[in-house]
Amino acid sequence: MDLLALADFNLVARHGGFGRAARATGRPKATLSRRVLELEADLGVRLLERGARTLQLTEEGKALHARTGALLVEIDEAAAEIASGGARPRGVLRVSAPLLFSQVALGRLAAGFALAYPEVRLEVTTEDRAVDMVEEGIDLVIRVNPDPDENLIGRVLLRDRLVVVAHPALARPAAGATQLPAPVPAVVRGRGERRAAWDIKGAATIPFDPVLRLSSLVMVRDAVRAGAGAASLPLSLVAGDLAAGRLAHWGDVDGPETALWALYPSRRLLSARVAAFLDHLRAAFPQGTPEELAAFVDA
Template identity: 30%
Template sequence: MDQLSAMRAFVRVVQTGSFSAAGRDMHTTQTTISKKVAALENHIGVKLLTRSSRDHALTQAGAEYYETCVNLLGELDEAEARARSDIALPRGVLRITAPVAFGRLLLAPIISEFFSRYPDIQVDLLLSDKHVDLISDGIDVAIRARQLEDSTLIARHLFNNNMLVLASPDYFEQFGKPITPNDLQQHNCLAYAGMKTVNTWRFYDDDKEITVPVKGNFQSDNGDVLLEVALSGLGLVLLPIWMVKPYLESGQLVQVLANYTGQDIPFNAIYPHSRYTPLKVRCFVDFLKEKLAQCEALTL
């Protein structure tokens, strides 16, 4: 058995989601991929995948072995690249996950420049506002607006998410404007359901933290939906500057509580920890930091 070939087949099955997709990706058949994975399981004496007629899932041992395989194969690929003096030419498929609005507004406008710099990299972009597991979903880089919670991952800070409280002029004409954060309790607040503290908004007056319990008749786990609902005049919303800047400039949304500092949530690029970070990952994260530092949408 060619163990390296079998390990690559196993990794691609996990990353692509099926034996047939892995076969297409590796220019071979589903049967060949299945045989390679079965031979690998037989060789190490552990079941890596539970199979059904329509699906498969990693076993606990399989999840741990997958992470090991990804790290080992990444180090091997980079060692080979160094030996070929090809380290300056990153290549391969880069799987990225990011929030929907971030992908639409900040990533899409700059991705063509990334390809101009690195023509041998192919990008597979998964946009979702839900938490995606890097290991089970075969993700190379995740863009997340949260603190790093897993010590097996590395976080590279991209920017602080400057959050603003806004509503449409029609809403304020009907219900008035809040003057202090505590006034929000008398307003219809549109909540982002993707946060653990969905009904709590935080502000800072100098060094003093103000925690406000808010309530409203609508919440969503999608920022774009909250933006559209706020534009319709339903209520107040807490959104980052880069999502709302054009609507502030056009007058379709009006900021309130500008004298109070909102909670800044760090945006990070997160990727699995390994001895050698794949060159394609390093190039993408460095590129993203560079372009976001120049992005006018991140500031008022």
């Protein structure tokens, strides 16, 4: 197999077309097309479906790109490291992170990393959806309680827990001997909240009535601060408000732990850029507790 043709195929697959790949790299479009045709002839399979305006990977093309794209990146990185005389982090590092962590912490973390590693060009995208790291060219993803994925490995960065909080002026309901208290006004995130009560550890269930639905947890916290209702929020987001008396703690939610993971492709060689960014995150949160994140946010 011609490795140059394989590299050109992955270039086209990563950019989603011959024209885009040519514009991004300055390579002639005709050369890229010829190299991919040669690779298809060598393998005896069609790798790309070429339409009038679109280009799609065949099943064989997807499999080849998934298996070889990361390996070619490793080869390029190894060559660059050897040429530079060591494993100094350099190049582009693409990170995908959830909305809340990005809003409260990632701006400062990214700035510190950029100052410490000026040869790395850090690009952070904010999204809560699952991403295809190979197809979208992502080096590292940060996710909350991700589903298991045999193609990814990772580590827990932070652990958090949910607490029910409210403005001090809103009285916490007291359960009766035989029935639940009346529902309290609540602020919830999005339209997906279908629960009608919070189960409090070591205490009674608190029923609630959503009076406000907002798209981010930061908005939910701000609305609770303003007295709109109670809410279930991560402790790290409201620890400062609880300490200052701006919010009252009604109890911890009885449920699974919230864990923030850093995930990357399960490759034998971890790039110096990814390793440096993981070390940077670990240095910021050595214990990985909600109190550490709260202190970082409030600093």
